[in-house]
Amino acid sequence: MPRVKELNRIRSSPPIMMDSADAPSSPASSEPAVFSSDGPMESAGIDNYQAPRMKRKFGGAWWDKRDGSAHHNDSGRDATSKKTKLKRNIDSGVWMHSDDTDNDAIAYSLPIAPNPPSEEHDYESDKYDSSQSLENFVHDMVDDGLACHSESYDLTDLGLVDKDLSPLGGLSALIKPPLDPGSRVPGKEYYRSMLPQILLNLSKNSLSRLTPSLFTIEHLTTLMLPNNDIKELPPQIGRLTNLTLLDVCNNRLRSLPYDIIKMLTPRGKLERLSLMGNDLFEMASLHRIITLDSESLLHTTTFERRKAYLDSYRTGLLEGDSAAAVCLTKYLEEVEKVCDPDQVSLYSKISIAGTKETQTPLFHIGNTAPTYYDDAGRRLRGSPRQPTGDGCTADVIVKMKDGTWGSPSSWFSRPGMLVPSLFSLCGKTALEHLSTLETRAMMARSGVELFNLDRFLDIADDNHELVFGPFRNCHQCGKKYVVARAEWLEFWYRPVNFVPFRVEVCSWACVPDEVALE
Amino acid sequence: MATINLTEFVTLESSDGFEFKVLRSAACLAGTIKKALDPSYGFREESEGRIKLATINGVTLEKVCEYLYYHQKHAEAKDVPDMEIPPELCLELLIAADYLDI
């Protein structure tokens, strides 16, 4: 049975999934409606019309099913068997390659194409080719999911691109299924929130910038995006305030948008943020921290002893590279501010003073010197650059009780002019009413060529790529802007990473003093 | 008295002949006007305290003057509210702003 082996290989890494078995869809008193996505085609025949059929549950437990042949001919009549669950996941559609010819792993990575309602299908020749049908597939899946109140959606390894995701916005209409107590007196469990907890697994696709509708799913609590092609997360991710798990492992991220800071615990609900396998900016000489940790810091029991150890480490360092000691000192200072130091170990959860709960901590460590830009997005002469290239590390300034570490030899002071320019005010107004294309056309008609305006409109177009519109929102004051006037990286410690967050602001005035002043 | 008035205000003239008397300090927030009024350049504008802006019409120039005062008023402020720009004027104002360097 070579195909069983193949199937297991492909599906060997099941994502974290909610158990859909407890969803109370089967004991409903009336027959579930027949949807194209109900059981497999053969299960909906005349002979078994009365048999209960389960709705398709996305993210069912097919991966703990090791019998790869189960999907061949299982009728799906036995609603309680694992086979049925398997069926529900892969039903309703047309297999790329028909069952009898199929020996090909591709068939499982692109399992389902939607079944147009009124067409006779030649299963052999129905080659999956247009990208349109993937979007339709997502659309149908959302419709079915809404109908059966499914909270879990598995779209792993389908070759999805960004635009295929747009139907997912429909999930914002999802509510939990009402429970039917039947003739019994409703117990406590019948009085519960109708708010769903939506899980969306988009692992192993070809996503790079996602899609606006994704960020309208208010009750999305788990978003899995590992193994895609994401270089930058859209700031709109900040709208997903109910997110408790965000997995962006194995993408191409260099930093995270600052909007994620307020989502993270203890400020927000985001408890688990998985970042492995990205090329995140690192603080210069960070490897020394890791060396230091593993040596003995973790085994030093109390805060006082850790501090003593650290001091001895610092005095042992000559004026050369002391990044490691500095970051740890800063870390311990921050810890001291908010929690019981005796409870803290660098790699563990901490208990915030005064509470019993343990939460993953989040501490500001330092930031890069800010870069300042003019109205048209040109870096001001003499203003430092942010790190860019591959493998580039960031020179971080860390401010501590007893002084500042890492200050550049020459400090570029914040420019004095803090009033928005007439040029930027007008540019903003123009784009509130016109597209960049229309603005360009009108300028062309007027016969005037403005080099700065061209740059301004180019940046608005770039914004479109990331935020799906010409405007971004200032990380400091929240106002919308087209051209960022300053940016810098902030490093926050979140066990066990020093995470770089990119901050961009609408005006020079929006650079806070802690960042702007030496 | 008259001499003080002369130096304190400058006159900006639009392409269609409208004149606006503006505080010199406010007018000089525009790089182009400041240059034109700089004695070291020796332009005629300097002696007369009067600048003809042949590419800017009266309606636009009025808004430009409003901006110059807005800028001066908020120069020291930390949190500056955006000035309202009438949409129908924004392209003309863009051209003026680019020319005047404001």
Ligand SMILES: [Zn+2]
């Ligand atoms: Zn701002």
